[in-house]
Amino acid sequence: MQHSQTKTPQMSEDTRFLLKEFDKKFQKLEALINTKENNISEIPETLQPTEVCNRMGWSRSKFEQFKRAGLFRTFKIGGKVYVYTSDLKDLFPKDYF
Structure with missing residues (x-):
């Protein structure tokens, strides 16, 4: 075999x-x-501008105005804009955001 x-x-x-x-x-x-x-x-907790506008009751132009004024930081990944929610939480009372 x-x-x-x-x-x-x-x-x-x-x-x-x-x-x-x-x-x-x-x-x-x-x-x-x-x-x-x-x-x-x-990685910080983030939101996109439309989510911020919906939560805050802002128009997109109001969002852009606040962004240009430097009230919060934004960054881009793959063409999408994101906002650090920690910046928004620092701007408003704890119960508001």
């Missing part, structure tokens, strides 16, 4: 190179995800 031997398929030089490159990219991606998960608690 003969034992069947499993043969490892031969990989070309290009295939080995691509596998190494994919492995490097995957390791970088994994490290980035782990870093983001560890820093998730550091």
Whole structure:
């Protein structure tokens, strides 16, 4: 009775190179995800302008006026504007916001 031997398929030089490159990219991606998960608690609580306007009863132009006056900080991610709610909480009484 003969034992069947499993043969490892031969990989070309290009295939080995691509596998190494994919492995490097995957390791970088994994490290980035782990870093983001560890820093998730550091992300401030935020709202988008429409949410702020709805809560405060402001028009969008009133929001922009207050923003330009520097009453609260905003930042952009991917073209979307966000407001730090801590700034709004500091401006108004605790029960208001």
